[in-house]
Amino acid sequence: MTEQVRRRPGGCERPLNEAYDTALLDLDGVVYAGGAALAHAVDSLVTARDAGMHLAYVTNNAARTPQTVADQLTGFGLPTGAADVITSAQAVARLISEQVPPGARVLAIGGEGLRVALRERGLVPVESADDDPAAVAQGYDPAMDWGRLAEAAYAVQRGVPWFASNTDLTIPKERGIAPGNGALVEVVRTAAGGTPQVAGKPQPPMHRETVLRTGAERPLVIGDRLDTDIEGACNGGVDSLLVLTGVTTAAELLTATPPHRPTYVDADLRGLLTAQPAVEPAGEGFGCGGWHAAADGGTLTLDGAGEPLDGLRALCAAAWTAAGGGSCTADASGALKRLGLSGLSGR
Known part of the structure; x- marks a missing residue:
């Protein structure tokens, strides 16, 4: 488990895939960047899975359905089922369902993954602020246009409760770092004011959703971001592995405050298969x-x-x-x- 104030990376005498029963893996910047698998990711995960570790993919990207994500991973040579994918869309849909009446309308500002997650919780996605929504759900969608953001702003201005799948300001892509859902949340905030309830990492609703869906007893969170993956692990009281294949730089790691300090540090997912040296x-x-x-x-x-x-x-x-x-x-x-x-x- 994590220390209250971590002052050095941890050591582990056993390979991490043997020391923990479940890997809770971020996707963007850890397993893939955009549409391409990262070097060593697939081989390392297949080896860990074949040795008995349960792999679960926990992503703040709310645009796609779990089945779509599973199909992509399977296409990389990493057989995956929809039940192995947990998204911030699922976490925000559960959060909304606990605060609005059953069957309520929700203004869905995001991709198909958000709409599917809302329907899974018995909610009805709608397209306009004029459709009398009981809530606004905002999630990442690479095809987001001005009109969708405007609908969210209109509803929030009218006092409709506002929820965001996550507030990641950036997202790794093949060509570099691109704006994430958090950047679009700021667009709505600028127009309408207010602050959304956030479900995704590092907030507790995402950790709760992950535990409910995986049943992990000794989980290891694996991510590339200090402010979502590592802070989320810290908030959940579980150990973490930071891989340097995505957003976080070595210089940023050195300046990390206690909530952002990972248990372990490695270059990429090959670190999952090795012991970690003591400091x-x-x-x-x-x-x-x-x-x-x-x-x-x-x-x-x-x-x-x-x-x-x-x-x-x-x-x-x-x-x-x-x-x-x-x-x-x-x-x-x-x-x-x-x-x-x-x-x-x-x-």
Whole structure:
């Protein structure tokens, strides 16, 4: 389980897929980017599954149905059923259903995944603020146009309760980082004011939805974002693995505040199949592998040699310990450059 204030990455003597019964995997930036599987993702997950680990895919992307996501993963060579996919659309639909009458109309501002999730909870998706909706549900849709955002704004201005599947400001795509649902939520907020109830990671409704649907007893959250995946794991009191294949950079990891500090750090999903090295106190700093890191005044220093990820783990310990309950402000540029990371993600 997570510490109240984590000051260094954890170690694990067993491969992670043996130490945990269920992997709760983010998708964008972890398994794939846009329409392409990330390097090592499929082979690693197939190996973990064949060894007995349950794989569940937990995504803040509300645009697509679980079956559509499962079909894509199956097409990558990773056989997946719809029941193995949990979306923020499902979480927000449950949240809405607990606050409106059965069969209520809901203005659905999002993709087919949101509409299917609302119907699953017995709600009726509608298209206009003039359809007398009992709630507004806003989720990511890559085909979103001005008219849909305007309908949401009209309804919110009239006092209709507003719900958002998630508020991720960005989403990884093949060509780079694109605006996410959170950016579109801000468009509606600018026009209409107010604040939506949010269901997706890192909020508790998403964790509750995941537990209800997977029955996981020893879950490991795996993600690429500190402010959704890792914070969501922290909020749920479960361990986490950050992979550097998506949004988070090495430099951002070093400045993470306690809710955003992962249990484990690795380059990609191959880390799921390996033990995690311990980071130990050493002199005035911390050691991992052949590296020694310390906070020296306003600078993070790094000495030694070895695997770059071990150096990063040692730097995390030095930075998080120096920061305590805050964010490390020490200059890490020289240390990261030595590791060949220089603030870049692994993708």
